[in-house]
Amino acid sequence: MFGIGGGELFFIILVVLMLFGSDKVPEIARNLGRGMQQLKNATNEIKSEIHKSADVDGIKKSFTEIGTTDTAGEITREIEQVKQDIEDMSGPIKRQN
Structure with a gap:
């Protein structure tokens, strides 16, 4: 677990008990658990x-759709279409060396 051995874990628990007291540790653990759950839910929603x-937006295609057609030609055409769309929106982009 996180590369922490049994003795190190015991020492950490002892320090936490000394700092916060035995009555506050369960409350802190519950709040930490709730915070972790909220973070996990937020990332899952994103x-x-x-x-x-x-x-x-039609960006995502299944592998079977891509694999059943002329893959190389279709992908090349799609890439060229995207390049053209980007150029139409932003105008030609010049690289500065």
Whole structure:
């Protein structure tokens, strides 16, 4: 667990008990657990929104769709179309060396 041995874990628990007292430790652990759960839920919601927007915009294709057609030609055409769309939106971009 995080590269911590049994003796080190015991020492950490002892220090926490000395700093906060035995009555506060369960409350701190509960609050820490709730915070971790909220963080996990928030990241899952963000992932879900990204996947939904990718599906709605038609960005995401299944591998079977890509594999059943002329893959190299279709991908090349799609890349060229995206390049053209970006150029239409932003104008030609010149590289500075």
